[in-house]
Amino acid sequence: MHSAAILAGVFLSLLHQVCPQEIITSQYGETIHIPCGPQDSRSEEPFLIKWKYEDKVDGTSGDLLVKRKTNATITASDEFKGRVSIGKDDSLLITNAVLSDQKTYTCMMVMISDISEHSMQVLIRKSPETVELTNNPAAVETGKRTTIGECSADDANPAAKLTWYRNDKPLEHDGKGIVITVSETVDASTGLTSSVSELQYSVEKEDMGALFSCGVQDSALRSKAVNFTINYPTEKVSLEVVTPGLLLEGADVMLRCRADGNPPPSSYVFYLQGKEVTVEDQTSYTLTGVTRDQSGEYKCSPSGDTSLVASHNITVHYLDVALSPSGKLVKAAGEPLPITLEKDASGKVTVAWTKNNASLTEEPQFERLKYSDSGLYECKVSMGDLVSTHSFELLVEGAPVITSLKEELSADGAHKVLSCEAEGFPKPTVEWSGINGTNVEESDYVDGRVTHQLTVVPRANLTVTCLVMNNLGMDSKTTEVSSLLVSHIDDTEVKRMDKQDQTEESGDPAKLAVGIVLGLILVTLALGLGYWFYIKKSKQGSWKTGEKEAGNTEESKKLEEVPQKAEV
Structure with missing residues (x-):
């Protein structure tokens, strides 16, 4: 009997199998679900399942529950009391996970022909809920390493890794211009870690308007972005003319002095061609009613610092035009008319002439006036936006x-x-x-x-x-x-005679001869009649179409002496 018991123990020990340990990650405050080995690997249903734990950090261990067929008995200590149960698939369920639940859990299955154990290590993770950026300065100075702020992420496991960003680009610790210091604090009651990261940064002028923020590495958690005023000394001064366009005589010209320092100077000195003017709490000075004599170099500087000086050359533009003649002119045809256009300007000018609003290709010249020269002449002299127009009206x-x-x-x-x-x-x-x-x-x-x-x-x-x-x-x-009558009769008779010649060409030669004689007689009569009319009208001195002869020789002479007005 004793030997049989020993053999049975050896057999059972050979059947005893321990599966490799697995790692299960669960979130803080949620339910931990630990499976009791793969379901498909079971050769038969166990008649006993036992869940136990082991804490390798402090060396503690204990039983959690035992299940015989369908009945489960909870054996957990106070640490797990009320939080453990067994699932339908024989998995261990632990509610309201805390960091102390990070242990190794083992499921032992006892079957008729076998005993197996399946161990799993549980890790509890918790991400911080927010990231905050605090202790930001209102203003910093260039050239000095200054604390930009503190970035904090509380209650995390493992501790949150914080990263600093400038305009969304990560900043790396270099020990010189960028110094990042990290500290961590563990809550004694929860075991969760709070992380704080401090950024010290050497600000330059280029950082003006830059946005700084921080966030949890490998996470979308990001703090709000902040910027701050950067103070730096004035290094450069500029002088500009605010008045737009050409500076014309009689106009007001505004000069503005600017310095690149922050904060900027509170007062400036303007050097106005030998005259100094100081302005307080403003950056501009206005020259009123400028003249061409005020063209030249102007300067300015911050009050109290004459080593920084800006200058600007000002040109006061002018356009003087004189046109001779002018106004309304009445001239005789054939006379000369000299045109004189005098121009005095501060720059290059263009001249355009028009006559009666139509463009001329060149300046008008009148050596001998013609009637066609009459009209309204306009001369437009331009220098950029500056235009001077003159005109004269000529009547020949x-x-x-x-x-x-x-x-x-x-x-x-x-x-x-x-x-x-x-x-x-x-x-x-x-x-x-x-x-x-x-x-x-x-x-x-x-x-x-x-x-x-x-x-x-x-x-x-x-x-x-x-x-x-x-x-x-x-x-x-x-x-x-010359008269039209003779030629008219000649043409008619010639045509008629040509027709007779054509019709009688094949007839009696005697008739043809008679026709020719008669034609000659008619021509002679026509010539005589025309000559008679010519002599008759010549004696009258004038001739009107369709009028009859009337009056004596004296009346004819009078008619010749009076001009007959054309009907218009």
Whole structure:
């Protein structure tokens, strides 16, 4: 019997298996779930399960619970009392996890043919809830290492690792310009750790406006970002002209002196061409009603520090223009008119001329005035935004002059068109003598020029005179107008005779001869009749289309002496 018991113990010890230890991580305050080995590895259902723990730090150990078939008995001490239970899958459940729960837990399963143990190590983790940045200075000075602030993250396990950021870029401790000091404190009751990180930083001017913050490493937790005023001494001074655009004579010019120090100087000295002016609690000074003589160099400096001086050259712009002649001018045609444009400016100018609002390509020159030169002339002299405009109105007058008198045959050959072209100012009137006509036309009066046209049907050769006049004088020209009657009859008879020749060409030679003789007789009669009309009208002195002969020789002479006014 004794030997059998020993063999049974040895057999059971050989069946005893211990699985490798696993690590389970759980969050502080939550329920710890510890499985009792893999469910699929069981060859049979255990008839006894026992949960126990071991604390390798302080060497303590103990039982937690025992389950026989479906009944579980809690054997836990005060530390676990009320917090442990067993799950449906035989896992150990520990509620309200605390740091002291970080132990090694073992599940022992007793089966008919085997005994196995499955151990697991539990780690409790807790992240800090917030990160705070405190003890920030209101202002710091450049060149000095200054405490920027303290970053804290409380109640964490393991202790939170804090990182500092400048404009979202991490800062690293270098022991010189950047010094980061970390301290940790463990809460005796909870075992949780609070971390504090202090940043000392050497500020430069480039840090003006930079944002500093801190956060927990490998976490999204980040403190609010802060910035602070950076004080630094003045190193550079500048002088600027605030007044926009060109500085023109008579304008007010504002000068502003700036220093790059922080805080800036409270007063400045302006050096105004040998004169010194000090301004308090402001940075600007205004020159009123400047003149061209005030162009030159101006300076300024912070009050009490003449080693820092800024300067600025000021140019007061001006544009003086004189145009001769000016106003309204009345000149005689043919006279010269000199144009003088005088310019005195502080820079390069452009000149633009217009006549009656139409652009001219060059300055007008009048060696001999023409009627077409009349008009409103405007000269615009520009220098940037500075513009000076001057003008004169020219009126060229003179007695009228006939520039052309001609006759033209109409396209159908039934009448003639007499054209009389004249120029002068004021506008000349046009009269005809020696003939009456129809369809009187007058062109527009442009550039002192007008054309008068008269449509006539002369039946005899005539001498016609065109007379033009205004209040300054008159002019006339005479032309010989040939008759249309003879040529008209000749053309008709020739055509008729040509037709007769064509019809009688193949007929009796005797009839052809008679026709030719009759044609010659008719031509002779027509020539004689035309000559008679010519002699008749020549005695009268003038001829009107469609009028009958009337009056005696004396009346004819009187009619010749009176000019006949054209119908306009």
